[in-house]
Amino acid sequence: MTAVTADTAGTTGVSGVSDAAVAAEQAAYETVFDAAVAAEERIEPRDWMPEAYRASLVRQIAQHAHSEIIGMQPEANWITRAPSLRRKAILMAKVQDEAGHGLYLYSAAETLGTSRDELLDKLHSGRQKYSSIFNYPTLTWADVGAIGWLVDGAAITNQVPICRCSYGPYARAMVRVCKEESFHQRQGFEALLALSQGTEAQHAMAQDAVDRWWWPSLMMFGPPDDESTHTAQAMAWKIKRHTNDELRQRFVDIAVPQAEALGLTLPDPDLRWNEERGHYDFGAIDWTEFWDVLKGNGPCNDQRLSKRRQAHEDGAWVREAAAAHAKKHQHTGKHGEAQA
Amino acid sequence: MSSTPDTHETATFTGAALALGDDALILSHRLGEWAGSAPVLEEEVALANIALDLLGQARILLSLVGDEDELAYLREERSFRNVQLAEQPNGDFAHTIARQLYFSTYQHLLYGRLASGDGPFAGLAAKAVKEVAYHRDHAEHWTLRLGDGTTESHERMQRACDALWRYTGELFQPVEGLDVDHAAMESAWLASMTDILGKATLTVPSGPRTGAWAAGAGRQGLHTESFGRMIAEMQHLHRSHPGATW
Numbered sequence: 088m089t090a091v092t093a094d095t096a097g098t099t100g101v102s103g104v105s106d107a108a109v110a111a112e113q114a115a116y117e118t119v120f121d122a123a124v125a126a127e128e129r130i131e132p133r134d135w136m137p138e139a140y141r142a143s144l145v146r147q148i149a150q151h152a153h154s155e156i157i158g159m160q161p162e163a164n165w166i167t168r169a170p171s172l173r174r175k176a177i178l179m180a181k182v183q184d185e186a187g188h189g190l191y192l193y194s195a196a197e198t199l200g201t202s203r204d205e206l207l208d209k210l211h212s213g214r215q216k217y218s219s220i221f222n223y224p225t226l227t228w229a230d231v232g233a234i235g236w237l238v239d240g241a242a243i244t245n246q247v248p249i250c251r252c253s254y255g256p257y258a259r260a261m262v263r264v265c266k267e268e269s270f271h272q273r274q275g276f277e278a279l280l281a282l283s284q285g286t287e288a289q290h291a292m293a294q295d296a297v298d299r300w301w302w303p304s305l306m307m308f309g310p311p312d313d314e315s316t317h318t319a320q321a322m323a324w325k326i327k328r329h330t331n332d333e334l335r336q337r338f339v340d341i342a343v344p345q346a347e348a349l350g351l352t353l354p355d356p357d358l359r360w361n362e363e364r365g366h367y368d369f370g371a372i373d374w375t376e377f378w379d380v381l382k383g384n385g386p387c388n389d390q391r392l393s394k395r396r397q398a399h400e401d402g403a404w405v406r407e408a409a410a411a412h413a414k415k416h417q418h419t420g421k422h423g424e425a426q427a
Numbered sequence: 428m429s430s431t432p433d434t435h436e437t438a439t440f441t442g443a444a445l446a447l448g449d450d451a452l453i454l455s456h457r458l459g460e461w462a463g464s465a466p467v468l469e470e471e472v473a474l475a476n477i478a479l480d481l482l483g484q485a486r487i488l489l490s491l492v493g494d495e496d497e498l499a500y501l502r503e504e505r506s507f508r509n510v511q512l513a514e515q516p517n518g519d520f521a522h523t524i525a526r527q528l529y530f531s532t533y534q535h536l537l538y539g540r541l542a543s544g545d546g547p548f549a550g551l552a553a554k555a556v557k558e559v560a561y562h563r564d565h566a567e568h569w570t571l572r573l574g575d576g577t578t579e580s581h582e583r584m585q586r587a588c589d590a591l592w593r594y595t596g597e598l599f600q601p602v603e604g605l606d607v608d609h610a611a612m613e614s615a616w617l618a619s620m621t622d623i624l625g626k627a628t629l630t631v632p633s634g635p636r637t638g639a640w641a642a643g644a645g646r647q648g649l650h651t652e653s654f655g656r657m658i659a660e661m662q663h664l665h666r667s668h669p670g671a672t673w
Contacts, residue, residue, distance in 0.1 A: 156468065156471075159462060159463045159471070160463045163462035163463040166459045166460075166462050167456065167459060167460055167660050167661060168660060168661065168663060168664045169664075170500075170664045170665045170668070170673045171496050171500075171665065171673040172452075172482065172485070172486050172489075172495050172496060172499055173486075173673075174673050175459070175482065176479060176482050176483065176486070179459055179462070179475055179478055179479055179482065180475075180479060182462050182463070182475065183462075183471070183472055183475035183476065183479070186468055186471035186472050186475065187472055189468055189471075190468055190469070190472070193468070203468075228664055278673075281672065281673055282673075285671055285672060285673075286668060286670075286671050288668060288671075289668065289671055394463065394464075397464075398463065398464040398465065398466070401464070401466065401519070401520075402465065402466025402467060402520065403466075404577070404579050404580055404583070405466035405467065405470075405520045405573070405580070406466060406467055407577050407579075407580070408572055408573050408576025408577050408579070408580030409467075409576065411576045411577045411580075412571065412572040412573075412575055412576045413572075415575065
C-alpha cells in the first residue's frame with residue numbers, strides 16, 4: 088500500500104524521524120501526485136495518494152457498485168412477466184450485466200484498501216448510499232423500457248467522462264461498463280419504440296412510464312452545482328470532469344430529439360430550444376422531492392434495502408459453507424477448483 | 428385414429444421438441460426468479476448465465492415447431508411437456524442446486540447422445556452440450572461445497588436431494604422421437620449421482636423415484652400445483668394484450 092499516509096504524517100514515529108522530515112516527505116509525494124494528475128497520468132493502486140482522494144474514490148465507487156446491485160431489483164421485478172421470450176432474454180442479460188458491473192466496481196474499490204464485505208455492510212446499515220433513482224417502483228412493463236432509455240441514458244452521460252478518471256482501476260472498469268450500458272440504453276429505446284408504435288394501450292403504457300421516469304432521471308445528476316458539496320474537489324482531482332448541471336444539460340439535449348423519434352412527449356411544458364444558448368431550456372426540478380427520497384422517504388427505499396438485506400442474510404449459510412469447504416481442502420488441493 | 432407415416436413423424440418430432448424445449452423454458456424461468464436474491468454476487472451472474480443458456484435452447488426448440496411466443500404464452504398448463512423436476516420451486520439455494528445437479532447431469536447425458544447421433548436434434552445438441560457441461564460443473568461444485576461445508580449446509584443439501592429425488596424417475600421415461608437408450612442413460616446418471624453425492628459426503632436418497640403418479644406425468648401434461656401459478660405469472664402480460672407485438 089502507501090509509503091506515507093495522512094494518519095502517520097505529522098507524528099514522530101518509532102524510528103525517531105522528525106515531524107519536519109515526515110512533512111517534507113509528504114510534500115514531495117504530494118508534488119508527484121499533483122503533477123501526475125495535471126499531466127493526465129493515471130494514478131494506480133500502489134501509487135501514493137492523498138487520503139482524502141482515496142476516501143472520495145471509495146465513497147464514489149462504492150455508491151456506484153451499490154447502485155448496480157440495488158438497480159437489479161426494479162428490473163428483475165419484470166423478468167418473470169416479460170411479454171415475449173426475446174424481451175425476457177434481453178432483460179435477463181441486462182440484469183446479469185448489472186451484477187457483473189457490481190463485481191468490477193467492488194473490485195476497483197478493493198484496490199483502495201477496502202473489501203466488498205465491508206462495503207456491503209455499509210450499504211446494508213445505510214452508511215453508504217446508492218442512486219436514489221432505484222427508489223422508484225417499476226409499475227408496468229413499459230418502466231423497463233423507460234429505465235433503459237432514460238435511467239441508463241443518464242448513467243452513460245455521467246459515466247463516459249469517468250472513463251478518463253484519474254484513478255486507473257475505476258477508469259478501466261468504466262470503459263467496460265459504458266459499452267454494456269450503451270447496449271442497455273439502445274434496448275430500452277427500442278422496447279419503448281415497439282410500445283409507442285403498438286396498440287393504443289401499449290402507447291399509453293409507454294407514455295405513462297416516461298411521464299413518471301423523466302424528472303427522477305434528471306435528478307440523477309445530483310444537486311445543482313451551487314449545492315453540490317463534492318464537485319469542486321472531485322474535478323480538481325480529475326475524478327469528475329464536468330459539473331452536475333453541465334451533464335444534466337447534455338442529457339436533456341440528447342433526450343429531447345429521441346423522445347420525438349419515439350413519438351412520446353416529455354412531461355415538461357417549459358421544455359424548448361434556446362437558440363441563443365444552443366441548448367434546450369427545461370423547467371424547474373422539484374429538489375424537495377430529490378432530498379426527500381435521498382433521506383429515505385422515496386416510494387421504495389425500505390423495500391429495496393430490506394430485500395437486499397434479506398438476500399444477504401438468506402445467503403449467509405451458503406457463503407459460510409463455501410468458506411468452510413475451501414478451508415477444509417486448501418492443503419490437499421482437492422476440490423480446489425471449487426471457487427465461487 | 429389412423430395417421431399417415433408423415434403426420435405421425437411430424438407429431439413425434441413436435442412432441443420431442445416440446446419436451447426438450449419446455450424443460451429448458453421452465454427451468455430457465457425458475458432460475459430467473461433468483462435475480463436479485465442470490466447468496467453472493469458471483470451467483471447472480473452464474474444463475475443468470477444458466478438461465479440464459481436454457482432460454483436460448485428453448486427458443487430454438489420451440490421455433491422448430493411453431494411460434495415461440497404462442498407456445499410459451501398461450502398454451503394451457505396441461506399442454507406443457509416439461510418434466511416435473513424442471514418446474515419445482517427454487518426453495519433455498521440447496522434445493523436449487525439439487526435441482527440443477529439432477530437436471531443438468533441428465534441433460535448433459537441426453538445432449539451428448541443426441542449430438543453423436545444423426546437425428547433432427549444433433550446440431551442443436553452439439554452446441555447445447557457445451558453449455559450444459561458448464562451447468563453440470565457448476566452444480567457439482569456447489570454440491571461439494573454445500574455437502575462438505577458446514578453442518579447446516581450439509582443438512583440442507585441432504586434435505587434438498589431427498590425432496591427432489593422423487594422427480595428423477597421421470598427423466599428416463601422414453602420420449603418418442605428421441606433416439607437414445609434411456610435405460611443406459613439412467614444407469615450412467617445413477618452412477619454419476621453415487622459418485623458426486625459420495626464425494627460431497629451426502630447419502631444417495633433411498634426413497635422412490637416417482638411421485639404418487641407414474642413417472643412420466645409431466646411429459647403427459649400432468650404438473651404439480653405450483654406450476655399453474657408459475658405460468659399464470661409468466662403469461663399474464665402477454666395474454667392481457669391479445670395480438671400485440673413487443
